[in-house]
Amino acid sequence: MQQKDVSQTHSDILQGQRKIVYALDDNGEYKRVPSSGWEAEELVTQDANDWFDQQAAEALSEYQRGQCSILKFHMFKRRMDAETLSQATGIWLWRVRRHLRAGGFEQLKSSLQQRYAEALGASVEQLLTIDGQ
Amino acid sequence: MSEATTFTHYQSAHCESGVSASMLRHHGFPVSEAMVFGLSSALSFAFLPFIKINQLPLIAYRMPPRFIVNGLRKLLQLPMKFETFGNAEAGMKRLDQLLAEGRVVGLQTSVFFLPYFPPSMRFHFNAHNLMVIGKEGDDYLISDPVFENVTRCASADLQRARFVRGVLAPKGLLYFLDGEPGKTIDREMVLKALKKTCRIMLYTPVSFIGASGVKSLAKALKKISGKKDEAYIKRYIGHVIRMQEEIGTGGAGFRFLYAAFLQEAGQQFNLPELKSFSTRLTAIGDEWREFAVKAARMSKGRLKLNTSELITFLENLSAAEDQFFRDLYAYVKAQ
Numbered sequence: 065m066q067q068k069d070v071s072q073t074h075s076d077i078l079q080g081q082r083k084i085v086y087a088l089d090d091n092g093e094y095k096r097v098p099s100s101g102w103e104a105e106e107l108v109t110q111d112a113n114d115w116f117d118q119q120a121a122e123a124l125s126e127y128q129r130g131q132c133s134i135l136k137f138h139m140f141k142r143r144m145d146a147e148t149l150s151q152a153t154g155i156w157l158w159r160v161r162r163h164l165r166a167g168g169f170e171q172l173k174s175s176l177q178q179r180y181a182e183a184l185g186a187s188v189e190q191l192l193t194i195d196g197q
Numbered sequence: 198m199s200e201a202t203t204f205t206h207y208q209s210a211h212c213e214s215g216v217s218a219s220m221l222r223h224h225g226f227p228v229s230e231a232m233v234f235g236l237s238s239a240l241s242f243a244f245l246p247f248i249k250i251n252q253l254p255l256i257a258y259r260m261p262p263r264f265i266v267n268g269l270r271k272l273l274q275l276p277m278k279f280e281t282f283g284n285a286e287a288g289m290k291r292l293d294q295l296l297a298e299g300r301v302v303g304l305q306t307s308v309f310f311l312p313y314f315p316p317s318m319r320f321h322f323n324a325h326n327l328m329v330i331g332k333e334g335d336d337y338l339i340s341d342p343v344f345e346n347v348t349r350c351a352s353a354d355l356q357r358a359r360f361v362r363g364v365l366a367p368k369g370l371l372y373f374l375d376g377e378p379g380k381t382i383d384r385e386m387v388l389k390a391l392k393k394t395c396r397i398m399l400y401t402p403v404s405f406i407g408a409s410g411v412k413s414l415a416k417a418l419k420k421i422s423g424k425k426d427e428a429y430i431k432r433y434i435g436h437v438i439r440m441q442e443e444i445g446t447g448g449a450g451f452r453f454l455y456a457a458f459l460q461e462a463g464q465q466f467n468l469p470e471l472k473s474f475s476t477r478l479t480a481i482g483d484e485w486r487e488f489a490v491k492a493a494r495m496s497k498g499r500l501k502l503n504t505s506e507l508i509t510f511l512e513n514l515s516a517a518e519d520q521f522f523r524d525l526y527a528y529v530k531a532q
Contacts, residue, residue, distance in 0.1 A: 065483055077315065086454050088479065098345070111432075112436070153362065
C-alpha cells in the first residue's frame, strides 16, 4: 500500500482518532501513516455493534412481553452474549441461561445479582431498570 | 510525577508490539514496532472454528496475546518482571508503588471498560496492552500505543479494566523492565526469527494454522454457503473482516507490518534479498485489503453477495502465502 492510498474516511467509529497503518512512501520506504478510518473497518465494526443493538432491542420487547428477564437486555446492551457473560461472571452457562429467562434475574439473591452487575460494569439498581445505562 | 515528561509516546499499529517497542525505546534501546513484531515471530494466521466469539469462529492474523512480550524477553534477555494479583486493591497499590519509583508499567486490560476508547470500538477483548506512565490525582496517565496521544483514565475504570474475568482474563497483569537488555539485535537473531515465522506459516502440524489455515477458512465458507441463509453468511464474512481490520490491525495490517520488518531487517543486517520479499508481501497485503473491501461491502449489502468470489480470494491468498514463505525459508536457510 502506498502512503497516498491510505484511506482517510473520517470514520464515525474512530471519532476523530487516527490509527497507524504501514504504507510505502515515494521512495518505497515503509512509514507509519495515520489514518482517520477506512471503509471496510467502519462497515464491519458498525455491523457488529448493530447486531448487539438489534439483539438488545429484541430482548427489550421480549422482556416487556414477559418472555425473558431484564438481564438479557442489559447483557446485549453491554455487548455480551450468554457465553461471554458466563465467562465474565464465572457462573455456569446453563445457570446464566436460566437467569435470562423471564423472572430469572429479578428473583436472584443479591450476591448473584451483584456478580452480574460487576461483570457488566453496572450497579444492581441499574440492571433492574430498563433505562439503567 | 516526572515520568510523563521524559517518556515519548510512540503510536503504533498494534498494542502489544507497540508497548514492547515503547518500553525498549524508553530504556534507551531504539527499536521500531516492525522490528519488535518481526523479531518475536508474531505473524501468523489461525482459523479456530472451535473457539467461538459471539457464536462465530475465532480468526487471528498473528500469534496469541503475550507471544510478543514473552518472545522478546527470551530473545533479548530482557529483565522483564511480570506480576498478577489475586485482589484488585493489591494490584492497584503495586501499580502506584511502581509509578512512584518512576517506572513505566505495562498492563493487560479489557478494551470494553477503558473510557477513552470511542464507544464503537469497545468490545469484550481482555488482552489489550497499554502503558501507565504516571498518576495525577485520581487519574492515571496512559500511553496507549494505538492512540495518537497520551490520555487519562480514572482509577476506578482502570481497576475494572485490569480485573475483568473470562477468556484471557488479565488478573491485573502488570509488567516492567528492570534494567538493560542482556543482548542486542544481531543478524543471527533476525535469521532465526524469520525461520520461525516460516515454520509457523508452513509446517504447523494442524490445518487451521498458517497458510493452510487460510485454505481451511475458504473451506468453511464453502461449507456454509450451501447450507446457511444469506443473513448468517453476511454476518460470518463481516466477522472475518472485523477480525482482520479491527481486532487485528488495520487493513491487513500485520502483513504490512511484517513487510516493514523485512525491509528494515534487510537494510540493517545485510540481507539485500529481503527487500524484494518485502515488496512481495506488500502485494499479498494489498490482496487481503481488497478482499476486506469486497467482503465488507457484501456483508453490508452494498455489493451483491458472491461467496464463491470470496472463496477464490482466500484460496489464492493461501497459495500466495504458502509460496511466499517457502521462498523466504529457502533464502533464509541459505544465509
